[in-house]
Amino acid sequence: MNKPVSVIEPATAPVARSATASELVRGAIQQKFIMQCCTQCAAVQYPPREACYQCLSVDLEWSEVENKAQLLASTLLHSSNEPYFAQRLPWHTGLASSPTGAAFVCHLLPGCTVGNQVELSLRFDSAGRAVVVAQPEGEAKDADDSQHPNAEDFLWGVQGRVVIFDDVDSDRTEAATQLALASGAVAVIGPDQATGGADEVMIRLG
Structure with a gap:
């Protein structure tokens, strides 16, 4: 007896996000790097949260912040339980430190080097969620599709x-x-x- 043929649907990036983090969509639509800022102590919040990590105030407002940062560390993922990432391994991620005091876990586009400056942006991933993406400072979107992530893995603006x-x-x-x-x-x-x-x-x- 012939076994039924299973159809594999194209995988998308993970969908789960908190309601607060969903506000990052506004920045991705406008191509602006927006984050929560505490109105009491001015601390920039990342990831988005309900109360300031520094003074615990709940008075947080979304505003455009500095998008230049220094890449502190990078990680090359060789394994993932998420089908989307498993199909695109290895996948580059990193940690970037901003002059605002915030540290951002981000997807790294080709050319990002630890110790160098990067530019951060909010872009849409394949699931339609806004994520933080880093590219080398001063460079345009990289079209190289031999490394993941690359510019084609995200949508910048609408x-x-x-x-x-x-x-x-x-x-x-x-x-x-x-x-x-x-x-x-x-x-x-x-x-x-x-x-x-x-x-x-x-x-x-x-």
């Missing part, structure tokens, strides 16, 4: 894109829609209107 939000019935979606259109998106649609076009990008707000 210019010229048809944006699909996973949540279509919330105040957050309305605000994000206006932000996407103001940032160059050609249209914003719901998941049921998606056609699978190359210019479509799914963004997760929840």
Whole structure:
């Protein structure tokens, strides 16, 4: 008896994020490096959280912060239980220290070297989540596809894109829609209107 053929769906990056971290989407849409800043002690927060790590104040506001940093360490992943990363090993990650005092765990684009300066940005991964990506300071997006991650593994901004939000019935979606259109998106649609076009990008707000 012939066994049924299993169909392997293309893997995407892990979806899970906290509600607070989901706010990073606004920065990725605008191509701005935004983080929470404490209104009491001015400490920059990363990862996003409910209370300041330094003074425990809950008065945290999102604002654009310095995106230059020094790469302190790098790690080359050779194994992963996540199907998306397992298909793209080895995968480069690192830890970058910002003049703001924050340290960022980030995906490293080709050319990032420990001890050198890098530029940090918020970009969309394949799951439509905003993540921190580092590239060598002063260099344009790298098109090299022989190393992962590379620029093709992320989407930077929404210019010229048809944006699909996973949540279509919330105040957050309305605000994000206006932000996407103001940032160059050609249209914003719901998941049921998606056609699978190359210019479509799914963004997760929840």
